[in-house]
Amino acid sequence: MKKIRWGILGTGSIATQFSSALKALEDCSIAAVASRSAERAEKFAKEFQIEKAYAGYEALIKDPDIDVVYIGLHHTEHKEMAKLCLEHKKAVLCEKPFTLNSKDTKQLIDIAKENKVFLMEAMWTKFLPATKRIKKWIDEGRIGKVLHIRASFGFCFEFDYNHRLFNPDLGGGALLDLGVYxxxxxxxxxxxxxxxxxxxxxxxxxGVDEQNVILLHYNDGTLADLSTALCAQLGSDALIFGEKGYIKVEKFFKADSAFLYDNNLQCVEAFKEPYIVNGYEYEAAEVNRCLREGLLESPINPLQSTLDVMNIMDEIRMQWGLVYPQELK
Ligand SMILES: NC(=O)c1ccc[n+]([C@@H]2O[C@H](COP(=O)([O-])OP(=O)(O)OC[C@H]3O[C@@H](n4cnc5c(N)ncnc54)[C@H](OP(=O)(O)O)[C@@H]3O)[C@@H](O)[C@H]2O)c1
Incomplete structure (x- = not known):
């Protein structure tokens, strides 16, 4: 079986974690890494035994020996880099949030379709075995109709104007970074x-949201109560309440366990499965599978769902009047 050859854009925190996960998969290899700095690219290549280290992202994107590019750059770089990859017929796995807004997401989807190239948002939570089990419990009606979801995701970061989490020029704010989950x-x-x-x-x-609460209202009787913060340790647990019971998920965004309860507060089933590496291997394996099967999008994380979430985030930002400098150009 020919190995799928990955190219990594960026040498930051998530690119490092994702590359560790890729290294554990047998049906692919990391063929190249690119950084704005030759030194950082070489250091990263050495760490992960990658043959090619590029100074500059474009050189990697143009490399004919790359099948799929992982974009682990700041939010504000996603759109242009993904566009360039797709135009060069490279499959793309792009970090969350996919873009700053739904207009940019739609544009990328259109380009991927025109060029018949695979594209996916790196929403790794969807591919975790624990999430899959939770989805199965719900779809099988184990808790009956879902009536209420409560999920929070918040950390206490020290304020730093120049950091991507706070800087509006880099798409800062809790919503785009954490609320997307x-x-x-x-x-x-x-x-x-x-x-x-x-x-x-x-x-x-x-000038960006340091904390937020979001309420999704479904007219057929379901509410989702969601909150995220950059300035408060909100934890990151989720509770999914149904007519017949509920599901408790600790650290839902990276869950490796989930617990199913009945309405008498008795745990009736527990799911626990440690990651193979760090949790990012499941989304990477899905991309490999899709590429081998010739799929242009993942059925688990289709592009329409990425667009739907971006539309929701646009609506929320509109309610607050939060506009990014790039959107004013
Ligand atoms: N899926 C997840 O669990 C997860 C976790 C964390 C972050 N993320 C997402 O991944 C993306 C990157 O986050 P990160 O935490 O890895 O950020 P990071 O550590 O700051 O790394 C981002 C990389 O982007 C590159 N870059 C390009 N333009 C830049 C600029 N103007 N300033 C600074 N760096 C620039 C840099 O690579 P070079 O200098 O090597 O070119 C840098 O190493 C974000 O969109 C974030 O939402 C996802």
Missing amino acids: PITYATYLLNRLPDKIYSSAIMGKS
């Missing part, structure tokens, strides 16, 4: 879009 989670588990969206945010010194 619970919104994706709720819409994925419910398998439908909300009828109404309510939200509130506290804007910080740099």
Whole structure:
């Protein structure tokens, strides 16, 4: 079996974690890495025994020996780099949030379709064995109709205007970085879009949301109560309440376990499965599978669901009046 050859854009925190996961998969290899700095690319290549180290992203994208490019760059770089990859017929796995807004996401989807190239948002939570089990419990009706989802995701980061989390020029704010997880989670588990969206945010010194609450209202009787923060340790647990019971998930975004309870608060089933590496191997394996099967998108994380979540985030930002400098150009 010919190995799928990955190219890695960026040498930062997530590119490092993702590359560790890729190294554990037998049906692929990391063929090249690219950084803005030759020194960083070489250091990264040495760490992961990668043959080619490029100074500059474009050289990697143009390398004919690369099948798929992983984009582990800041949010604001995603669109242009993904566009360039797709135009060069390279399959793309792009970090979350996919782009700054739905207009850019739609544009990438159109380019991928025109060029008949695989494209996927790196929403790794969807591919975790624990998430798959939770989805199965729900779809099998183990908790009956889902009535209420509660999910929070928040950390206490020290304010730093120049950091990507706070800097508006780099797409800062809790919503784009963290909020994308619970919104994706709720819409994925419910398998439908909300009828109404309510939200509130506290804007910080740099003008981006440092914390927010989001309420997704479904007219057929379901509510999702979601909150994210850059300035408070909210934990990252999820509770999914149904007519017949509920599911408890610790650290839902990276869960390796889940617990099913009945309405008498008795745990009736526990799921626990340690990762093979660090959790990113499951999304990578899905990309490899899709490429081998000639799929242009993943049935688990289709492009329409990425677009749906971006539309929800656009609506939420509109409610707050949060516009990024790139959107004013
Ligand atoms: N899936 C997940 O669990 C997860 C976790 C964390 C982050 N992420 C996402 O991954 C992306 C990167 O986050 P990260 O935490 O890895 O960030 P990071 O550590 O700061 O790394 C980002 C990389 O982007 C490159 N870059 C390009 N333009 C840059 C600029 N103007 N300033 C600084 N760096 C620039 C740099 O690579 P070179 O200098 O080598 O070119 C840098 O190493 C974000 O979109 C984030 O939302 C996902």
